[in-house]
Amino acid sequence: xxxxxxxxxxxxxxxxxxxxxxxxxxxxxxxxxxxxxxxxxxxxxxxxxxxxxxxxxxxxxxxxxxxxxxxxxxxxx
Numbered sequence: 001x002x003x004x005x006x007x008x009x010x011x012x013x014x015x016x017x018x019x020x021x022x023x024x025x026x027x028x029x030x031x032x033x034x035x036x037x038x039x040x041x042x043x044x045x046x047x048x049x050x051x052x053x054x055x056x057x058x059x060x061x062x063x064x065x066x067x068x069x070x071x072x073x074x075x076x077x
Contacts, residue, residue, distance in 0.1 A: 005037040 003018045010033050017027070028034055066075040 005039050006034050007037045009033045009035060 001018050001020060003016050004024050005014055005016050006027070007014045014037060017024070019027070024036070028036065062075060066073055069075060
């Protein structure tokens, strides 16, 4: 179910509700002081690290670079 942010015009209090579109319309019609606040959708495009999504050839290459880079390197493999 989608979430919506509602704002009370008089008290300026905001609350998030999780409901269907039909239920949201009922809430807005029942209380004249409530308006729906415009909000951007919360979309997660990628999760996890980029290194975890690379193939073994790249990880082997990083290991060789790390081995030849010296004592105080910061390369994560």
